[in-house]
Amino acid sequence: MADVAVETVKLTIDGVPVTALQGTLVIEAARQMGVMIPHFCYHPKLKPDANCRMCVVEIEKVPKLQTSCSTPVAEGMVVRTATTVVNEAHKSILEFILANHPLDCPV
Amino acid sequence: MPTHEQILLKNMSTPGYTGSLADYERAGGYQALRKVLGKITPADVTEMVKKSGLRGRGGAGFPTAVKWEFLPKDYQGPRYLCCNADESEPGTFKDRQLMERDPHQMLEGIVIACYAIGAEIGYIYIRGEFALGTQILERALGEARAAGYLGTNILDTGFNLDVWVHRGAGAYICGEETALLESLEGKRGLPRVKPPFPATHGLYNKPTVVNNVETLANLPHILNRGPEWFASIGAPPRSTGTRIFCVSGHVKRPGNYEVPMGITFRELIFEHAGGMRSDKPLKAIIPGGASAAFFTDQHLEVKLDFESVAQAGSMLGSGGVTVMEEGTSMVWAALRLMEFFYHESCGKCTPCREGSSWLVQTLRRIMAKRGRHEDLDTLTELCKNIAGRTICAFGDAEVAPILSTLQYWRHEYEELIEAAEAAELITPEPALARH
Numbered sequence: 001m002a003d004v005a006v007e008t009v010k011l012t013i014d015g016v017p018v019t020a021l022q023g024t025l026v027i028e029a030a031r032q033m034g035v036m037i038p039h040f041c042y043h044p045k046l047k048p049d050a051n052c053r054m055c056v057v058e059i060e061k062v063p064k065l066q067t068s069c070s071t072p073v074a075e076g077m078v079v080r081t082a083t084t085v086v087n088e089a090h091k092s093i094l095e096f097i098l099a100n101h102p103l104d105c106p107v
Numbered sequence: 108m109p110t111h112e113q114i115l116l117k118n119m120s121t122p123g124y125t126g127s128l129a130d131y132e133r134a135g136g137y138q139a140l141r142k143v144l145g146k147i148t149p150a151d152v153t154e155m156v157k158k159s160g161l162r163g164r165g166g167a168g169f170p171t172a173v174k175w176e177f178l179p180k181d182y183q184g185p186r187y188l189c190c191n192a193d194e195s196e197p198g199t200f201k202d203r204q205l206m207e208r209d210p211h212q213m214l215e216g217i218v219i220a221c222y223a224i225g226a227e228i229g230y231i232y233i234r235g236e237f238a239l240g241t242q243i244l245e246r247a248l249g250e251a252r253a254a255g256y257l258g259t260n261i262l263d264t265g266f267n268l269d270v271w272v273h274r275g276a277g278a279y280i281c282g283e284e285t286a287l288l289e290s291l292e293g294k295r296g297l298p299r300v301k302p303p304f305p306a307t308h309g310l311y312n313k314p315t316v317v318n319n320v321e322t323l324a325n326l327p328h329i330l331n332r333g334p335e336w337f338a339s340i341g342a343p344p345r346s347t348g349t350r351i352f353c354v355s356g357h358v359k360r361p362g363n364y365e366v367p368m369g370i371t372f373r374e375l376i377f378e379h380a381g382g383m384r385s386d387k388p389l390k391a392i393i394p395g396g397a398s399a400a401f402f403t404d405q406h407l408e409v410k411l412d413f414e415s416v417a418q419a420g421s422m423l424g425s426g427g428v429t430v431m432e433e434g435t436s437m438v439w440a441a442l443r444l445m446e447f448f449y450h451e452s453c454g455k456c457t458p459c460r461e462g463s464s465w466l467v468q469t470l471r472r473i474m475a476k477r478g479r480h481e482d483l484d485t486l487t488e489l490c491k492n493i494a495g496r497t498i499c500a501f502g503d504a505e506v507a508p509i510l511s512t513l514q515y516w517r518h519e520y521e522e523l524i525e526a527a528e529a530a531e532l533i534t535p536e537p538a539l540a541r542h
Binding site for chain 2: 048049050051052053054056063064065067070088089092093096097099100
């Protein structure tokens, strides 16, 4: 493992310093430290499509919420996964999906 | 009526001008190309365009030369130029006129742009509905190839370029640059996540520049008469040159008007377009296509340049200026625009797909006098949850009509809702899901 020449990146997620390999998606970096960001359309084996918009997070210095499934980690990035704005975004996305979606998935 | 020098519309306004290569050359066409190819370096061409202050004429107004400079410098592979001829913003019809009446002006601009960015292949993505425009462009491309302005070793300078026309199939979203590229690649026209941007990962993931028809049509003039000349017109330094404004709606003379940037709405509407159609007072203006927030009669002195319109709370956008007279229902206007956006939403991302459907159903109910008081808060809340949360700017566009009509004409919404309550209608609701 010590011979792998992939750079690591240091960032902060929810106040916790995280070190991740370059190219790691923010949603994966969060999962590695135990934070599960809600998502619908993301799967580790698929290319990110970023269409459900559920996995949005706040990234410092970036004006709009960003989808964590399509954003790779960057040095010095400060990510917040559970602010008021993010929580309201989660609610609104879920509401949008359920507006035209019969809730019979558990059936 | 004030006369301003016509630049882009000059040739086609000359009686007897057919847009053929012979006519274009007689009017001084392809001189700029001869001046540029092999004699001015691509980097210098870009510098000249930068000095002219040319900004994109498609709607976003991004500085053209800056966009060109985003292409990677040491990259050796193919680069592409895509001319965005998908003109679909409601109320906009300038590119159509430019392509149908003076195609070579745009073609010369395309060759210059391709030379500046190092592209050997150019595509004109033209909306499918422009069948006549496609025919005219194909003919013009044939003339240009025969005359040696396209092909290999153009004008003996070693520069190779060919340009192809690709027809769209009726999707407004394909005017969004990444959706355009997807469609050009043969896929469904769904926007891509940005970043990365087309400058580095564009057509077939290669460095690509997407420019609007009118933007490209300006290039021969900038190269012929010099960037300082162009920069002296309009409202320098931020809004240089002329702009073709498409005036439509309740005016006496709807049409395309090429004017220097910085004239007021009042001058455009009342002097150029002849004023109100039925002489009723002006009630509302859409300043720059359907995605632009509405203006009222209080905004007539606002200047038609990028900064002034943005400061006044809207956007210069595509140049589509739609005028509405007293007596127009603003709720109806918002609904009509929302129907357009609902129809055109590509469906990829949740807020726009579900939000547009929810917004249009709510507006239909209000318009049909089935509204409820909480509907106005619902509309505002929905708009807040759509804007800024989508993959592309469509989401921000679709909420602009509702938010701005609510801002300036909230009482019209309230009157309709009060009428619903007063009528205590219990008859079945009209069909709301119309596909």
